[in-house]
Amino acid sequence: MSRGLRKARVSSSCWGRFLRILLVAVCALSIAGGMILAREFSSLRWEDGAGILHARTGVSGRKLSGGEVLKAKSDARSALPFLDATEKELQESAVEPLQSDADSVLERAKRRLVSRIGFGSCTSRVAIDQHIWVNSIIPSDVDAWIWAGDIAYTDWPDVNCAANPSHIHCNCTRNWLRSNPDSCLAGDVAHARLKFEEQLSNLDYSKFVDFMCSTSKNNSWRSLDLSLCDRPILGTWDDHDYNWQDGDKRMPTKEEQKQLYLDALGVPRNSPRRSNGRGIYWRHTLNEGVAGKEIDVLLLDERFHRDTKPCHTRRDFCNFTNPKKTKYMWCKDFLEGGAAGTGSCCKKDDQFWQGWCRILENRANPLWNQVCNPKSPLYGFVDANIEMIHNNSINEVFAWSILNQVDATSDLSVLCEILGPQQRRWLRHELENSQAVLKLVVSGSPLISNPTEFVCSQARKKHPAAYCKCYDDFDCFQPAQRNLLHMFTTAPGCVVVLTGDFHFSDIKILQPGNRRYSNDYGSTDLPRPLVQVMASGLTNNTAAPAACEGFRIDKVGLRPNGACDFVSGPAFGLIEVDWDILPPRARLQIRGDDGQVLLEQKLSLDSCVPVS
Numbered sequence: 289m290s291r292g293l294r295k296a297r298v299s300s301s302c303w304g305r306f307l308r309i310l311l312v313a314v315c316a317l318s319i320a321g322g323m324i325l326a327r328e329f330s331s332l333r334w335e336d337g338a339g340i341l342h343a344r345t346g347v348s349g350r351k352l353s354g355g356e357v358l359k360a361k362s363d364a365r366s367a368l369p370f371l372d373a374t375e376k377e378l379q380e381s382a383v384e385p386l387q388s389d390a391d392s393v394l395e396r397a398k399r400r401l402v403s404r405i406g407f408g409s410c411t412s413r414v415a416i417d418q419h420i421w422v423n424s425i426i427p428s429d430v431d432a433w434i435w436a437g438d439i440a441y442t443d444w445p446d447v448n449c450a451a452n453p454s455h456i457h458c459n460c461t462r463n464w465l466r467s468n469p470d471s472c473l474a475g476d477v478a479h480a481r482l483k484f485e486e487q488l489s490n491l492d493y494s495k496f497v498d499f500m501c502s503t504s505k506n507n508s509w510r511s512l513d514l515s516l517c518d519r520p521i522l523g524t525w526d527d528h529d530y531n532w533q534d535g536d537k538r539m540p541t542k543e544e545q546k547q548l549y550l551d552a553l554g555v556p557r558n559s560p561r562r563s564n565g566r567g568i569y570w571r572h573t574l575n576e577g578v579a580g581k582e583i584d585v586l587l588l589d590e591r592f593h594r595d596t597k598p599c600h601t602r603r604d605f606c607n608f609t610n611p612k613k614t615k616y617m618w619c620k621d622f623l624e625g626g627a628a629g630t631g632s633c634c635k636k637d638d639q640f641w642q643g644w645c646r647i648l649e650n651r652a653n654p655l656w657n658q659v660c661n662p663k664s665p666l667y668g669f670v671d672a673n674i675e676m677i678h679n680n681s682i683n684e685v686f687a688w689s690i691l692n693q694v695d696a697t698s699d700l701s702v703l704c705e706i707l708g709p710q711q712r713r714w715l716r717h718e719l720e721n722s723q724a725v726l727k728l729v730v731s732g733s734p735l736i737s738n739p740t741e742f743v744c745s746q747a748r749k750k751h752p753a754a755y756c757k758c759y760d761d762f763d764c765f766q767p768a769q770r771n772l773l774h775m776f777t778t779a780p781g782c783v784v785v786l787t788g789d790f791h792f793s794d795i796k797i798l799q800p801g802n803r804r805y806s807n808d809y810g811s812t813d814l815p816r817p818l819v820q821v822m823a824s825g826l827t828n829n830t831a832a833p834a835a836c837e838g839f840r841i842d843k844v845g846l847r848p849n850g851a852c853d854f855v856s857g858p859a860f861g862l863i864e865v866d867w868d869i870l871p872p873r874a875r876l877q878i879r880g881d882d883g884q885v886l887l888e889q890k891l892s893l894d895s896c897v898p899v900s
């Protein structure tokens with residue numbers, strides 16, 4: 289039945305071809321990596337309107353006694369050989385009880401047990417009704433909600449720029465931040481605030497917040513900590529609530545934008561999440577203290593510390609386009625920008641992963657594990673060793689290239705980062721020390737997307753550079769991706785990745801063994817499978833019916849029920865844990881806008897193996 293429904297949506301209707309073309313364009317525009325597509329399709333735009341959205345997030349460090357704090361610190365030190373001063377401070381502040389925690393100890397003790405966790409991403413660029421909250425999410429009786437990004441399209445213009453090119457939202461000086469015709473508002477904090485307010489006052493969304501929080505009516509949105517609701521609302525951001533489409537760590541107003549986002553979630557003023565210089569990554573434990581039923585929600589920040597895409601992912605594409613054209617101005621920056629004028633693109637993956645690591649004799653180098661082996665606990669960090677390398681004449685070229693990478697925007701890491709070394713240390717520490725039976729890792733960008741080539745430029749389709757192998761997701765950042773794949777499949781308990789961003793929804797399982805994708809993900813000898821649930825597009829503005837073609841076809845077998853087993857209409861994710869059977873099982877679902885279950889995968893939590 290659910291299949292039939294989906295099929296009906298995808299099949300061509302009486303609108304015929306025009307609608308299909310329009311829908312394809314809308315969907316293409318909406319994909320995060322759509323920087324490029326958006327440029328190609330920019331003349332096909334939808335109606336004017338104001339953008340909208342929401343947000344909320346979790347707070348609260350786990351409370352530890354003094355002795356436990358000391359132990360946690362020493363554990364951290366032994367597990368994390370390169371823990372630096374900043375990181376130590378962070379971890380200390382993260383385990384300090386917050387005022388709001390202290391106030392809510394009693395509240396917590398009588399909290400409802402969380403079994404049904406809803407999550408989703410990508411509301412709407414424009415101000416429209418958001419029926420899904422009332423028609424589907426509330427009736428699904430969620431005990432908690434997690435935002436996986438794009439609660440507000442804060443960088444989105446309030447007018448159609450193709451039709452209003454001289455409007456102040458559309459006519460700005462173009463540079464690397466604002467090269468896209470729709471990106472004049474990137475970094476504009478005042479506009480972002482309006483967009484958040486618009487979303488938070490959306491009538492459907494307000495009804496949802498009232499359902500989740502008995503105290504919501506007595507609080508303005510800035511003073512209600514949504515993680516303390518009867519049914520908590522948690523979250524992290526993605527590019528549009530970061531206020532720069534496909535944005536990275538160079539965002540000039542990222543500190544202000546962070547405060548704004550956390551205001552929208554009601555995160556307390558004294559939360560370490562707000563600290564200067566760090567992203568909003570955080571752990572929130574659901575059912576805390578309930579033996580055998582804890583669920584850790586690990587909210588990642590994939591914007592604040594993110595490098596520009598690795599050079600190889602768009603070098604040919606940019607060379608093939610004309611960077612003097614406004615819409616490809618980012619290419620000029622990508623290839624010729626940066627402090628040294630050698631391009632802002634991230635060079636490390638080309639130099640190390642694709643370069644040094646492929647030279648067989650380097651396997652004997654003592655730095656091999658740190659630089660080239662994602663399975664190693666040392667992987668991804670080069671620290672004090674820089675001196676050692678430099679002094680060690682074994683490989684002068686290597687020493688030179690590492691030193692060459694260390695500039696004001698570069699951290700001491702040999703890989704192009706999405707999380708950054710500090711957050712990766714934190715994540716590993718959290719995973720290794722978590723007692724939770726289920727760990728939900730919330731990643732704004734898909735960890736596993738689609739390793740096949742697809743058309744990323746409509747211009748001159750026959751040219752090889754018109755094809756790409758990734759958008760703006762982890763498939764572009766292979767060394768960083770493998771680091772996480774390894775961490776998630778070796779952590780105690782069971783890890784499930786929750787993601788969004790692509791404006792369609794699906795469930796993917798990365799299986800060990802020889803598969804068509806094994807080489808793309810280095811997955812042959814993973815110790816166990818890894819499941820990713822993507823729920824993206826909550827309204828018809830961000831989740832239009834879309835055909836199973838191009839980027840949306842899973843040609844390599846990551847979707848357990850076939851290449852086209854995805855949902856392209858408005859949808860959200862639901863993780864339901866059945867605590868009463870042993871071992872406990874989770875049902876991972878995608879639900880549509882009238883509550884229907886469109887996709888489902890069961891998962892045994894003790895083995896972390898998908899079951900039918």
Ligand SMILES: *[C@@H]1O[C@H](CO)[C@@H](O)[C@H](O)[C@H]1NC(C)=O
Binds near residue numbers: 416418419828829
């Ligand atoms: C999308 O949803 C809005 C709000 O519910 C509605 O007004 C509009 O007609 C819908 N558009 C389409 C194409 O279904």
Ligand SMILES: *[C@@H]1O[C@H](CO)[C@@H](O)[C@H](O)[C@H]1NC(C)=O
Binds near residue numbers: 455460
């Ligand atoms: C954009 O603004 C500049 C002046 O700031 C003006 O010269 C130009 O004509 C404007 N472009 C459009 C398309 O209105």
Ligand SMILES: *[C@@H]1O[C@H](CO)[C@@H](O)[C@H](O)[C@H]1NC(C)=O
Binds near residue numbers: 502503505506
């Ligand atoms: C909310 O405020 C009203 C009065 O404005 C009061 O009667 C009610 O008890 C308050 N509810 C909560 C949950 O604080």
Ligand SMILES: *[C@@H]1O[C@H](CO)[C@@H](O)[C@H](O)[C@H]1NC(C)=O
Binds near residue numbers: 603604607608
């Ligand atoms: C860019 O393209 C031109 C012509 O296609 C080619 O000669 C040149 O080597 C390319 N440059 C780079 C950096 O790939």
Ligand SMILES: *[C@@H]1O[C@H](CO)[C@@H](O)[C@H](O)[C@H]1NC(C)=O
Binds near residue numbers: 675678679
């Ligand atoms: C090399 O090692 C020596 C001592 O072992 C140290 O003093 C020096 O700073 C190191 N670095 C360089 C670049 O020579």
